[in-house]
Amino acid sequence: MSEAIPLPPELTGRLGFVHRLPVAAPLPPGRHDLGLFDTRDAVLVVPEGLVPGRPVPLVVLFHGGGGSATRILPMLEAHAQAERFLLLVPQSLLPTWDLVIGGHGPDRERVSEALAAVQARFPLDPTRFVFAGHSDGGSYALSLGLANGDAVTHIIASSAGFLSVHAQVGAPRIFVSHGTRDEQIPIARSARPHVAQLRAAGYAVTSVEYDGPHAHQPEIVAQAVAFAMG
Numbered sequence: 553m554s555e556a557i558p559l560p561p562e563l564t565g566r567l568g569f570v571h572r573l574p575v576a577a578p579l580p581p582g583r584h585d586l587g588l589f590d591t592r593d594a595v596l597v598v599p600e601g602l603v604p605g606r607p608v609p610l611v612v613l614f615h616g617g618g619g620s621a622t623r624i625l626p627m628l629e630a631h632a633q634a635e636r637f638l639l640l641v642p643q644s645l646l647p648t649w650d651l652v653i654g655g656h657g658p659d660r661e662r663v664s665e666a667l668a669a670v671q672a673r674f675p676l677d678p679t680r681f682v683f684a685g686h687s688d689g690g691s692y693a694l695s696l697g698l699a700n701g702d703a704v705t706h707i708i709a710s711s712a713g714f715l716s717v718h719a720q721v722g723a724p725r726i727f728v729s730h731g732t733r734d735e736q737i738p739i740a741r742s743a744r745p746h747v748a749q750l751r752a753a754g755y756a757v758t759s760v761e762y763d764g765p766h767a768h769q770p771e772i773v774a775q776a777v778a779f780a781m782g
Contacts, residue, residue: 609680614689
């Protein structure tokens with residue numbers, strides 16, 4: 553009987569990220585297009601008050617289906633300023649993330665390039681390396697984060713619709729939130745079974761259900777930030 557051939561790491565969502573020291577000058581405070589891609593470039597928010605040379609937390613925020621960096625930034629931009637973490641917002645090449653459409657592909661590569669660009673300019677805190685997202689972005693954060701749990705320390709999944717994991721690495725802490733009145737992605741076939749599966753697999757999961765539709769709620773987002781930065 554022949555042995556199963558393991559999938560190449562890139563097909564399982566592995567990013568190949570390893571913490572390294574920066575090699576270029578940091579960017580000043582503000583929003584920055586990273587200049588990596590001709591269309592749908594990655595955006596980085598640098599808060600005021602970073603201490604030069606001190607490791608800084610990084611949150612990677614993934615937009616929902618049909619979304620963009622501009623539309624998802626308000627979810628966390630004020631928190632990035634208040635808590636002084638870098639906020640990286642990649643954008644999918646197509647209207648939603650490749651994993652939603654058919655598997656890991658160009659979006660995984662684009663995320664990897666964006667992470668390398670940020671790492672080249674800032675020392676990153678290895679204890680606060682967060683993947684977050686809403687809707688399709690929450691699904692992507694959860695799936696990609698679990699495949700890269702040797703680097704990702706926390707995952708924030710808001711109103712995520714699915715969980716697709718081809719590699720289980722490390723033990724990131726997970727915050728799952730979902731509205732009980734979500735008609736687009738009903739909680740009974742998404743967050744509740746996801747939380748049960750994750751806990752059965754040994755992950756530490758904080759689950760928050762709230763009385764609301766398919767939209768992130770400011771007070772729940774604040775809880776998620778405290779979970780990741782506390």
